[in-house]
Amino acid sequence: MPDDLSAALQQRHAGRLGAVEAMTKSLAAARSEACSHAWVRDFFDSALLHARQCDELQAAGLPLAPLAGLAISIKDLFDVAGQPTTAASASLTDAGPAAQDGAAVARLRAAGAALVGHTNMTEFAFSGLGINAHHGTPLNPVTRPLDGLERIPGGSSSGAAVSVATGAAWAALGSDTGGSIRIPAAFQGLVGFKSTAALTPRDGSIPLSTSLDTVCAITRSVRDAVLIHEILAARRVAILPRPLRAWRLALVTEPLLLDGMDATVSLAFQRSLQVLRQQGAQIEEISLPCLQGLAALQAQGGLVAAEAWAWHRHRMQELIPMYDSRVSTRIQRGAAISAADYIDLQALRRDWIADMQSDLTGFDAVISPTVPVVAPELAPLEASLDAYMATNGLVLRNPAVVNMLDGCAISLPCQQPGELPVGLMLWSTAHQDDRLLSLALQIEAALAAGVQ
Structure with missing residues (x-):
């Protein structure tokens, strides 16, 4: 099978890959042990039927749709017509079927995607670990063959990443509020692109934070990230044909981004910087002291807790026993945030964004782990609430900066073969998406050339 969605589409158009052939292999992966707990509900039969219809249309000489009947998974936050949407929570098991597709799902379906199922996730998307007490936690399918340990998939888009990593889907629709696309992508050696939030529609999805949620996707390559973003955002990406030496990258020296790296991440990150410098990238160390302002923005749970509480407060009066307590306690922090506090938070955020934009002027992107x-082992996080909370804060730390910035970011795999997956993040301010994707294509190629 082709390595990524773009290659599969090339083979589809050349008549060398049938939709049913591709779907049969995707569904075999979806049903495999590696995908255990990856699905809240599957649409396998309808996906195969759609693939068969695409082959019939192609045989009749009709043009292929952009996604040509290939498998795409949908996070259980997004409405799929005729299916319930439950955010992988027991508290929504009585949800009725959606009357119509959510906006992002509708765009994927219109582009010819074969929707293979609703993927598992952290309940209501409120954690970066991917642990789910109701549906089970999918194990990381990439790390287990390397060291035999049961490691977390990352979250909240846990099943989304597993579906792509195992070959069950060519790409996965998900959401990113503080890293929920980029964390599982990093832990599973995939590409996770968080666009500027305003570029993609949230209609027909269950919110976590209306200020921070971004609808986006996990893919196998940067070119696939470009392709799926163009569909989700209904816009064309303008790729800048600039060589690597023409890009100016900031390496922020503040401990907030670089502290706490384990040996594997530190080695992969430093090696990546060396490879990029050798290939001409301009990487300049800078201080970004306004990062210290994040603490004030996240006090008392910040915007996420306040906005999550607004959505859940009435439901939780009766249904709180059906919530995972690790999720409900974080949502309930929002009850202590007054309307005045919330207004102050929004004003503080606007000022902080302006300061960050000023300090990053002249740079094409920031580079960081x-x-x-x-990916940590699963068992200790299930056994200890303290370990769960500390680890959750650590994995969210870097990616959450970009959500607060209202920016765009992409995580690329940067490990060598045989090493545990490590993500390299490129990020920038709002509406620099095309510039960032153009740079990511260059860096992806440079890192591939540097593999020994």
């Missing part, structure tokens, strides 16, 4: 550690 996506997450400072490789």
Whole structure:
């Protein structure tokens, strides 16, 4: 099978890959042990039917749709017509079927995607670890063959990443509020692109934070990230044909981004910087003291807790026993945030964004580790609430900066073969998406050339 969605589409158009052939292999992966707990509900039969219809249309000489009947998974936050949407929570098991597709799902379906199922996730998307007490936690399918340990998939888009990593889907629709696309991508050696939030529609999805949620996707390559973003955002990406030496990258020296790296991440990150410098990238160390202002923005749970509480407060009066307590306690922090506090938070955020934009003027992107550690083992996080909370804070630390910035970011795999997956994150301010994707294509190629 082709390595990524773009290659599969090339083979589809050349008549060398049938939709049913591709779907049969995707569904075999979706049903495999590696995908255990990856699905909240599957649409396998309808996906295969759609693939068969695409082959019939192609045989009749009709043009292929952009996604040509290939498998795409949908996070269980997004409405799919005729299916319930439950955010992987027991508290929504009585949800009725959606009357219509959510906006992002509709765009994927219109582009010819074969929707293979609703993927598992952290309940209501409120954690970066991917642990789910109701549906089980999918194990990381990439790390287990390397060291035999049961490691977390990352979250909240846990099943989304597993579906792509195993070959069950060519790409996965998900959401990113503080890293929920980029964390599982980093932990599973995939590409996770968080666009500027305003570029993609949230209609027909269950919110976590209306200020920070971004609808986006996990893919196998940067070119696939470009392709899926163009569909989700209904816009064309303008790729800048600039060589690597023409890009100016900031390496922020503040401990907030670089502290706590384990040996595997530190080695991969430093090696990546060396490879990029050798290939001409301009990487300049800078201080970004306004990062210290994040603490005030996240006090008392910040915007996420306030906005999550607004959505959940009435439901939780009766249904709180059906919530995972690790999720409900974080949502309930929002009850202590007054309307005045919330208005102050929004004003503080606007000022902080302006300061960050000023300090990053002249740079094309910031480069940092996506997450400072490789995927942790699952058992200790299930056994200890303290370990769960500390690890959750650590894995969210770097990617959450970009959500607060209202910016765009992409996580690329930067490990060598045989090493545990490590993510390299490139990020920038709002509406620099095309510039960032253009740079990511260059860096992806440079890192591939540097593999020994």
